[in-house]
Amino acid sequence: MSADAxxxxxxxxxxxxxxxxxxxxxxxxxxxxxxxxxARAPEQSVSRQVRWGLLIDTNKCAPGCDDCVKACATExxxxxxxxxxTDAQWIRKVELKDMRTGRANSVPVMCQHCEHPPCVxxxxxxxxxxxxxxxxxxxxxxxxxxxxxxMACPYKARSIVFEAITDQNPDVPRGNGCAExxxxxxxxxxxxxQPACVEACTKAGHNAMFFGDLNDPHSEIAQxxxxxxxxxxxxxxxxxxxxxxxxx
Amino acid sequence: xxxxxxxxxxxGPSRRFWSLLGLLAVPLALAAIAYFYMxxxxxxxxxxxxxxxxxxxxxxxxxxxxxxxxxxxxxxxxSVFGKAVYRPVAPLSALVSLALLAGGLALVMLDLGRSDxxxxxxxxxxxxxxxxxxxxxxxxxxxxxxxxxxxxLEPRMNRYVKPVAIVAFLxxxxxxxxxGLEFGFNFRAVYDSVLYAPMFIAFSxxxxxxxxxxxxxxxxxxxxxxxSGELLRxxxxxxxxxxxxxxxxxxxxxxxxxxxxRSRDVARFLLFDGGVYTAxxxxxxxxxxxxxxxxxxxxxxxxxxxxAAAAAMVLLGGLAQxxxxxxxxxxxxxxxxxxxxxxxxxxxGEIHPYAPSLVEVLLGLGGVALAASIVAIVLRAIALLPExxxxxxxxxx
Numbered sequence: 174m175s176a177d178a179x180x181x182x183x184x185x186x187x188x189x190x191x192x193x194x195x196x197x198x199x200x201x202x203x204x205x206x207x208x209x210x211x212a213r214a215p216e217q218s219v220s221r222q223v224r225w226g227l228l229i230d231t232n233k234c235a236p237g238c239d240d241c242v243k244a245c246a247t248e249x250x251x252x253x254x255x256x257x258x259t260d261a262q263w264i265r266k267v268e269l270k271d272m273r274t275g276r277a278n279s280v281p282v283m284c285q286h287c288e289h290p291p292c293v294x295x296x297x298x299x300x301x302x303x304x305x306x307x308x309x310x311x312x313x314x315x316x317x318x319x320x321x322x323x324m325a326c327p328y329k330a331r332s333i334v335f336e337a338i339t340d341q342n343p344d345v346p347r348g349n350g351c352a353e354x355x356x357x358x359x360x361x362x363x364x365x366x367q368p369a370c371v372e373a374c375t376k377a378g379h380n381a382m383f384f385g386d387l388n389d390p391h392s393e394i395a396q397x398x399x400x401x402x403x404x405x406x407x408x409x410x411x412x413x414x415x416x417x418x419x420x421x
Numbered sequence: 422x423x424x425x426x427x428x429x430x431x432x433g434p435s436r437r438f439w440s441l442l443g444l445l446a447v448p449l450a451l452a453a454i455a456y457f458y459m460x461x462x463x464x465x466x467x468x469x470x471x472x473x474x475x476x477x478x479x480x481x482x483x484x485x486x487x488x489x490x491x492x493x494x495x496x497x498x499x500s501v502f503g504k505a506v507y508r509p510v511a512p513l514s515a516l517v518s519l520a521l522l523a524g525g526l527a528l529v530m531l532d533l534g535r536s537d538x539x540x541x542x543x544x545x546x547x548x549x550x551x552x553x554x555x556x557x558x559x560x561x562x563x564x565x566x567x568x569x570x571x572x573x574l575e576p577r578m579n580r581y582v583k584p585v586a587i588v589a590f591l592x593x594x595x596x597x598x599x600x601g602l603e604f605g606f607n608f609r610a611v612y613d614s615v616l617y618a619p620m621f622i623a624f625s626x627x628x629x630x631x632x633x634x635x636x637x638x639x640x641x642x643x644x645x646x647x648x649s650g651e652l653l654r655x656x657x658x659x660x661x662x663x664x665x666x667x668x669x670x671x672x673x674x675x676x677x678x679x680x681x682x683r684s685r686d687v688a689r690f691l692l693f694d695g696g697v698y699t700a701x702x703x704x705x706x707x708x709x710x711x712x713x714x715x716x717x718x719x720x721x722x723x724x725x726x727x728x729a730a731a732a733a734m735v736l737l738g739g740l741a742q743x744x745x746x747x748x749x750x751x752x753x754x755x756x757x758x759x760x761x762x763x764x765x766x767x768x769x770g771e772i773h774p775y776a777p778s779l780v781e782v783l784l785g786l787g788g789v790a791l792a793a794s795i796v797a798i799v800l801r802a803i804a805l806l807p808e809x810x811x812x813x814x815x816x817x818x
Contacts, residue, residue, distance in 0.1 A: 268764045278761075295550050318535040327755060336465040348535075349534075
């Protein structure tokens with residue numbers, strides 16, 4: 174019987190099964206990895222048609238609330254080293270008081286993801302760069318730590334890492350001596366998720382932060398900026414930041 | 422013409438020269454230790470932080486780079502503008518310029534957060550970046566000054582020295598102007614003024630002339646030779662005019678910052694309320710580096726030691742100026758919301774403190790020692806010093 178069964182497997186059948194098995198073995202991990210990363214193909218994920226941006230409704234942003242700051246630190250592996258002056262801060266709450274009227278505001282400030290980013294203009298190696306979809310990032314592989322981007326940024330949004338880092342988040346590699354700043358949680362955006370700060374703000378019920386495509390007229394953010402008055406920090410610099418503030 | 426000039430190497434007993442090099446090796450070795458210490462532990466061991474990101478090494482580096490471009494002025498006066506009295510010291514002027522630039526650039530590279538990636542800076546140039554373009558300006562400057570020195574010292578090429586000198590002059594202008602604009606184009610309140618370009622040209626002329634005078638006097642003193650009274654008088658006047666121009670531009674800069682309402686607060690910080698920065702501005706930059714040496718240099722008869730003292734004061738005042746410009750410029754808070762009082766966990770709205778650490782100072786002094794070592798070794802190895810500086814210089818090309 175067994176001899177008959179073996180005879181039943183033709184050479185062609187054997188080759189077909191082998192090829193299918195080999196193909197499966199070679200492709201499956203790749204497919205699995207893509208599934209894990211959840212990333213789209215590069216040409217799909219980054220498009221010039223998109224301009225990612227944030228809208229902050231300062232009327233809903235409570236003084237002392239730092240849910241967004243905490244979420245950013247957790248998501249990106251930013252730890253308190255006990256040296257606040259040298260610690261990196263990708264997002265911070267700035268408390269404001271109008272000198273004349275006394276009106277107070279509390280606003281989160283992070284990289285403003287400018288259309289014309291000065292950090293990109295000054296970077297000697299091109300490590301500071303702007304993605305096609307408007308997100309301003311640092312390529313940690315070619316950043317030489319000259320700190321010129323920190324000098325050039327008018328928003329105080331860049332930091333440099335002063336000491337060796339351990340226990341990093343694999344999605345957000347950081348490096349001693351390299352410049353860094355808010356990435357708009359680019360790793361989450363590429364997985365169709367919201368930035369961690371926005372998600373935390375929404376989850377806590379504050380609803381003070383909106384993320385979306387400023388170029389898409391149907392997006393909530395685009396409709397809000399079209400409907401309500403919003404402003405950019407230091408709009409006089411003409412850098413056209415992708416972060417806008419409502420109620421300032 | 423150039424054939425009247427005979428150049429020779431720095432003389433003197435070899436033991437004395439080796440002692441000089443041994444002396445210079447001390448700050449160089451300390452700077453090397455400081456560098457490796459910073460490289461190993463990261464910039465956490467410096468006085469810098471995320472508010473003051475350019476510290477003492479940059480103060481020395483930018484100071485040396487500014488002085489470097491100005492040190493070439495004497496050679497340019499001889500070869501571009503036909504001032505024959507400076508012709509004997511033209512090669513020394515070019516050498517001092519290159520040595521100071523090497524010292525300054527070495528500091529910039531060694532103070533990088535990732536100095537292990539220095540090669541990346543050379544291989545991956547971002548053509549949009551002003552700093553990156555300046556890497557090209559530095560290379561072009563060194564090349565053009567090198568070719569200029571070659572044409573100057575090679576009798577067969579002497580007749581072509583003027584066009585080569587013009588190229589070097591233009592590179593020099595480009596380099597110092599872009600250094601000034603690096604500050605002038607910055608959004609920070611202390612900067613943000615194109616006056617930085619002409620002001621830095623004046624500063625560079627003063628610091629470069631002061632460094633050249635000190636090195637010339639030291640080289641001649643080394644061999645016990647006299648410098649021509651006429652040359653010294655001209656160099657003294659040159660330094661005087663440069664110091665006067667520096668004061669003029671500094672007053673113009675601070676005055677306009679104060680006059681314009683939008684920048685009055687920052688001017689007030691620098692002029693009156695800035696603590697160490699105000700003290701260094703008035704006592705260091707204005708008094709020690711400006712008014713006092715100018716008063717000395719305006720005297721018609723001034724001894725060699727008087728000129729040397731004035732030059733030393735100009736250099737110390739220059740370092741004070743650079744500290745006020747660089748550190749003071751970062752210490753003053755960045756204004757994100759004009760008309761609002763700002764505060765945050767990232768120290769918005771505050772004057773940022775800074776205390777330079779020992780490693781930073783040692784690294785900075787190492788840059789100066791590197792420049793001095795290059796001058797000493799090249800002068801000993803290559804004939805760049807004129808045979809005679811004691812008679813009045815004859816009209817030469």
